Amino acid sequence: MSIPLNSNPMNHDPMNHDPLSGATLQNQAASDSLTSLRLLLRHPLLRPLAALALLLAVDFFMIPGFFRLEWKDGHLYGSLIDIVNRAAPLILTALGMTLVIATRGIDISVGAVVAISGTVAALLIGGTMEMHNGVPEYASRIPMIWALAAAMGGAILCGVWNGFLVATLGLQPIIATLILMVGGRGLAQLLTDGQIITVYYKPFFYIGSGYLFGLPFSLFIAIGVFIVVALLMRKTALGLFIQTVGINPVAARLAGIRTAALIFFVYMFCSACAGVAGLMISSNIKSADANNAGLLLELDAILAVTLGGTSLAGGKFSLVGSVIGALIIQALTYTIYSMGVPPEVNMVVKSVVVFAVCLSQSPEFRGLGTELFGGAGRSRSSNGKKK
Numbered sequence: 001m002s003i004p005l006n007s008n009p010m011n012h013d014p015m016n017h018d019p020l021s022g023a024t025l026q027n028q029a030a031s032d033s034l035t036s037l038r039l040l041l042r043h044p045l046l047r048p049l050a051a052l053a054l055l056l057a058v059d060f061f062m063i064p065g066f067f068r069l070e071w072k073d074g075h076l077y078g079s080l081i082d083i084v085n086r087a088a089p090l091i092l093t094a095l096g097m098t099l100v101i102a103t104r105g106i107d108i109s110v111g112a113v114v115a116i117s118g119t120v121a122a123l124l125i126g127g128t129m130e131m132h133n134g135v136p137e138y139a140s141r142i143p144m145i146w147a148l149a150a151a152m153g154g155a156i157l158c159g160v161w162n163g164f165l166v167a168t169l170g171l172q173p174i175i176a177t178l179i180l181m182v183g184g185r186g187l188a189q190l191l192t193d194g195q196i197i198t199v200y201y202k203p204f205f206y207i208g209s210g211y212l213f214g215l216p217f218s219l220f221i222a223i224g225v226f227i228v229v230a231l232l233m234r235k236t237a238l239g240l241f242i243q244t245v246g247i248n249p250v251a252a253r254l255a256g257i258r259t260a261a262l263i264f265f266v267y268m269f270c271s272a273c274a275g276v277a278g279l280m281i282s283s284n285i286k287s288a289d290a291n292n293a294g295l296l297l298e299l300d301a302i303l304a305v306t307l308g309g310t311s312l313a314g315g316k317f318s319l320v321g322s323v324i325g326a327l328i329i330q331a332l333t334y335t336i337y338s339m340g341v342p343p344e345v346n347m348v349v350k351s352v353v354v355f356a357v358c359l360s361q362s363p364e365f366r367g368l369g370t371e372l373f374g375g376a377g378r379s380r381s382s383n384g385k386k387k
Contacts, residue, residue: 045309045318047309048321067080069081076211088219088221089114089278089280090277090301091226091304093297095273096271096274098318099242100266101302101314103266104245106177107177109180112181112188113159115184116155116158116188116275117276118188118281121204122199122282123192124140124150125147126197151278152276158180159267159269162270163263163265185290192288194290205283208284209284226323245263299354300326300350305317305322305325308321308325
C-alpha cells in the first residue's frame with residue numbers, strides 16, 4: 001500500500017516552524033526597532049527634553065532638596081514650584097514669539113510691551129486707603145476689570161502698531177519692532193516719571209502670586225493660553241497658513257492666503273501675550289517698574305523658541321518645544337542663582353547657548369561638519385586599504 005506524501009505527521013505539527021521564516025521575522029523585528037529608534041532620535045523634541053532632563057539632574061546633585069515639595073498655607077512650596085511660577089510669563093511670551101518667528105519675523109519689543117501693560121494696570125489700580133468698620137483697607141482707583149482691560153488694550157495697540165509697520169508698510173521686522181522697543185519703554189517711563197509705582201490692592205496680587213488648587217495661578221493662565229493656541233493651530237487651517245507663509249510668503253499669497261492679514265494677526269497676538277505677562281510680573285512684584293520690567297525678556301523668548309526646535313528661518317514651529325525651552329531657561333537661571341554664581345554669568349551662558357543653537361540650525365555649518373567627518377572617515381578607510 002502506498003503512503004501519501006503528506007501523511008508525515010511532522011507536516012501537520014503546529015509547533016513545527018520554518019527556520020527561514022523565523023529568521024525573516026527576527027530580521028524584520030530588528031529592522032522595525034532600528035527604524036523606531038531612528039525616528040525617536042530625529043524627533044524635534046528629543047534635544048530640548050534631554051537638555052531639560054540633564055539640567056534637572058544637575059540640580060538634583062548640586063542643590064539639596066531640589067525636588068522636595070511641601071504643603072504649607074494651602075499650597076505647594078518647593079524649587080520646582082518656583083521655577084514654574086517664574087517661567088509662566090516667559091512661556092506666554094514664547095508662545096506669541098513662536099508664531100511671529102514661524103512667519104519669518106521677529107519681535108524684540110515684547111519687553112517694552114510688558115512694561116507698558118504693567119504700568120497702565122498699576123496706575124489705574126494703585127490703591128487708595130479706606131476705612132471699613134474701623135479697619136483700613138485699600139481699594140482700587142477704578143474697577144480692576146477695567147484696569148486690566150485698559151492694560152491689555154494698550155498691549156494690543158502695540159501689536160497693531162508692529163503689525164502695521166511690518167505687514168502694511170513692509171518694514172523689516174527687526175527694525176519695526178526696534179522702534180517700539182525703544183519708544184515703548186520710554187513711554188512707560190514717562191507715565192511713571194521714572195519712579196516705581198506701588199500697588200496696594202490685594203486682589204490684583206492673585207494674578208502673579210496667587211494659588212489655585214495648590215498650584216500657582218499664573219501656571220493655569222499659561223496652560224489656558226497654550227491650549228487655546230494649540231487647538232487653533234491643530235483644529236483649524238490657521239497653523240497651516242502660518243507655516244505656509246513662513247516657508248514661502250510669495251507662494252502663499254499666490255495660493256490665495258491673505259499674507260498681510262496673517263502677519264498682522266501674529267504680531268498683535270504676540271503683544272497680547274506680552275501684555276498678560278506684564279500683568280503677571282507687576283502683580284508678582286506688587287508694583288510697576290518701567291525701567292526693569294521685562295528687560296531683555298525678548299531675548300529669553302527668542303532663545304526659548306529656538307531651543308524648542310523652531311527655526312529662525314520660519315516655517316515649521318513647535319508650541320510644546322517653546323514651552324520646554326522656557327522651562328530650560330528658567331531652570332538654568334534658578335540653578336545659577338542657587339549655586340551662588342554671579343548673575344552676570346547667566347548672560348554669558350545664554351549667549352553661548354544662542355550661538356550653539358544658531359550654529360545647529362545653519363545648513364552651511366551642518367554641511368561643513370558632514371564634509372569634515374565624512375572626509376576623515378574616507379581617509380581612515382583608504383589608509384586601511386593601503387595597509
